[in-house]
Amino acid sequence: MEKVVLAYSGGLDTSVCVPLLRERYGFDHIVTVVVDVGQPESEIGSAETRARAISDEHVTIDATDEFVTDYIFPLIKANGCYEGYVMGTAIARPLIAKKVVEVADEVGATALAHGCTGKGNDQLRFEAVFRATKYRVIAPMRELELTRDWEIKYAEEKGIPTTVSERRPWSVDENLWSRSIEGGRLEDPSFTPPEEIYEWTTPPLRAPDEPETIEVMFERGVPVGLNGEEIDGVTLITELNATGGKHGVGRTDMMEDRVLGLKARENYEHPAATILLRAHADLERLVLTRAELQFKRIVDDRWSELAYMGLMDEPLYRDLNAFIEKTQERVTGSVKLQLYKGSATPIARESPNALYREELVSFESSALHQRDAEGFSKYHGFQARMQKKIMER
Ligand code: ARG
Numbered sequence: 442m443e444k445v446v447l448a449y450s451g452g453l454d455t456s457v458c459v460p461l462l463r464e465r466y467g468f469d470h471i472v473t474v475v476v477d478v479g480q481p482e483s484e485i486g487s488a489e490t491r492a493r494a495i496s497d498e499h500v501t502i503d504a505t506d507e508f509v510t511d512y513i514f515p516l517i518k519a520n521g522c523y524e525g526y527v528m529g530t531a532i533a534r535p536l537i538a539k540k541v542v543e544v545a546d547e548v549g550a551t552a553l554a555h556g557c558t559g560k561g562n563d564q565l566r567f568e569a570v571f572r573a574t575k576y577r578v579i580a581p582m583r584e585l586e587l588t589r590d591w592e593i594k595y596a597e598e599k600g601i602p603t604t605v606s607e608r609r610p611w612s613v614d615e616n617l618w619s620r621s622i623e624g625g626r627l628e629d630p631s632f633t634p635p636e637e638i639y640e641w642t643t644p645p646l647r648a649p650d651e652p653e654t655i656e657v658m659f660e661r662g663v664p665v666g667l668n669g670e671e672i673d674g675v676t677l678i679t680e681l682n683a684t685g686g687k688h689g690v691g692r693t694d695m696m697e698d699r700v701l702g703l704k705a706r707e708n709y710e711h712p713a714a715t716i717l718l719r720a721h722a723d724l725e726r727l728v729l730t731r732a733e734l735q736f737k738r739i740v741d742d743r744w745s746e747l748a749y750m751g752l753m754d755e756p757l758y759r760d761l762n763a764f765i766e767k768t769q770e771r772v773t774g775s776v777k778l779q780l781y782k783g784s785a786t787p788i789a790r791e792s793p794n795a796l797y798r799e800e801l802v803s804f805e806s807s808a809l810h811q812r813d814a815e816g817f818s819k820y821h822g823f824q825a826r827m828q829k830k831i832m833e834r
Contacts, residue, residue, distance in 0.1 A: 442470050444550040445579065447496070448541045448567065449473035451488025453607040454582055455556035457592045459495045460599045461581045462554060472498040474544050476537040478508045479617025479675070487604075495601060498548065502540045505617060509674035512536055513618055515762060516748065517721050518662040518769050520741045523749040525695050526707065527714040529619025531749045534563055538570035545576055552577040559583035562700050566751025573754060611638065617678050619711035630696060630706045641682060641710040645689030645783025652781035653688060654788070655681075657720045659776075662769030664717055678713040685712025688780035700750050716785045720776040723787040728771045728794045740764055 445468045449455045455473075462468045473492040477485055485501065492499040512532045515521075521528055538555075545553055553576045557564040564580060571578045581587075587595075593603050606613070610625030622638045636644060658666030667677055685691055691712035697705050726734065740761050747758045774792025778785050 443468050443552075444470040444472060444548055445552040445554050446472045446474055446541055446545040446548065446550045447554040448537055448556070449475050449488065449492055449496075449499075450556070451475065451484060451491050452556075452612075453589070453592055453596060453603060454558075456491060456495065456601050457587070457596055457599075458554060458556045458581045460595075460601075461585065462579070465581070465585065466579060468552070470498065471496045472500065472544060472548055472550065474541050475499075475501045476540045477501060477503045477505055478533045478536060479505045479678075480615050484615070491601070495599075500544050502544070504536055504540055505675055508533060508536055508617060509678065513678070514663050514674065515765075516618075517664065517717055518765050518772075519744040519748075519761075520718060520722050520725075520737075521745045521748055522718065522741075523745045524697055525693060526697055526709060526749075527619050527693075527711045527718065528745070528748060529616050529709070529711060529714070530614045530621050531562065531566065531751065532618070533616045534566035535570055535751050535753050538567045542570065542574055542576070545574075550576065552579055554579040554581065556580075556582050559586070560699075560701070560703065562749070562751070565700055569751045569754065617675065617682075618714055619709050622708045622710075623705065627708060628706055632706075634694065634708055638708060639692065639710055641686045642692050642712060643687055643689045645692070648687065648689035648782045652779050653684065654777055654779050655684065655716070656775050656777045657717065658774070659721060659724055660773050662721065662765075662772040664721070666775070678717075681713035681716050683712075685716050685780060685785060686710070688712075688785075689783040690780055690785045691715035692783070716778060716780070719785050719787060720778055721772070723776050723790055724772055724774050724792060725768075727774065727790050728792050728796060729768060730796065733768060737765070737768055 445462055447455065447458055447462065459471050459473065462471050473496040475485060475488045475492065489499065489501055516528065516532055523531070541553060553571045555564065555567040557567060557580060564583060568578055593608070596603055611622050611627050612624045614621045620641055626632050627634055627638070656668050657664055664674070664677055666672055667680060691710055691714060693709040695707055697707045699705055729737065744758070744761045744765065747755055752758060771794040773794060774790065776787050777789040779788050
């Protein structure tokens with residue numbers, strides 16, 4: 442018996458993959474896997490129901506805690522952000538792929554399948570994981586170059602009723618960290634998105650007139666507390682998505698350079714990500730030296746690019762993580778932020794490792810005199826003055 446394990450979302454593309462794997466690829470046993478990385482419960486539920494109706498075997502894996510601990514926390518430490526995108530989809534894919542491989546090992550499959558097209562980044566992220574295994578890799582959407590209209594017709598022929606949201610002109614990908622809306626008319630960069638594409642955030646202009654102050658506590662670069670109380674990662678992110686969303690925090694409308702080189706208009710919502718990344722970066726500015734901050738910006742950028750590409754097995758990715766991990770030893774403390782009509786602004790921060798301390802500054806100032814800076818000032822800009830004089834001759 443030839444078994445294939447399919448990374449399944451419950452959406453149209455992956456649903457259509459099930460009969461295609463039977464009819465076009467000749468598999469006689471299709472195992473669907475839904476990996477829970479914090480998508481809405483209703484989405485998981487309907488995906489399971491649909492999977493059970495069309496596949497031969499179904500598995501749902503709850504990977505939310507692992508997603509937070511092993512993927513989101515490292516991203517926060519790295520101030521992970523690619524061209525302004527907080528990478529919700531990007532960092533979840535390698536984890537989903539890993540879980541699919543684990544299921545394949547358990548059920549004794551010979552192949553792994555995903556429902557990504559040949560245009561986007563997700564095929565690369567899945568396959569960076571899939572191709573490191575012994576399994577055959579199948580991508581029906583990419584291989585058969587199907588159109589959405591054909592898929593809808595085929596699905597209905599196969600007794601898979603399509604939902605309203607699938608007939609919507611855009612495609613949504615959602616997990617605990619962010620929600621992505623793309624495709625259809627949104628592809629046109631000059632098209633202004635209708636308000637209805639957003640579900641997590643209030644329009645900033647209609648957000649409450651009263652600002653709200655929150656405080657996030659970090660330990661070694663990891664957020665561990667909210668407003669003075671300890672909190673686990675999943676609950677923290679869930680709460681910040683609600684609070685931030687209410688204040689219209691965390692909307693992105695951007696042009697993104699996909700790995701293949703295509704430019705794509707993308708819309709995202711990510712209130713918790715915005716708040717946590719702002720707070721974390723602010724705390725780093727209090728405890729890390731100027732030299733560390735300058736160098737870490739380069740490291741963070743490179744980290745983000747590798748994470749965006751899904752290249753988590755790249756040795757450089759591990760090397761960068763080792764550097765980042767070392768810097769985070771001192772990133773402990775708390776940051777207060779004000780949420781107000783779309784903005785999340787740090788307004789106060791403290792840390793036992795702060796490089797600013799009043800008593801030390803005053804101790805130093807008895808040993809330092811302002812006139813000591815005179816010699817420094819004389820050399821400051823020295824080369825520029827030399828060069829100017831030479832030009833004047
Ligand atoms: N452009 C983003 C990325 O490459 C998000 C893609 C999400 N997919 C979707 N169908 N909305 O990570």
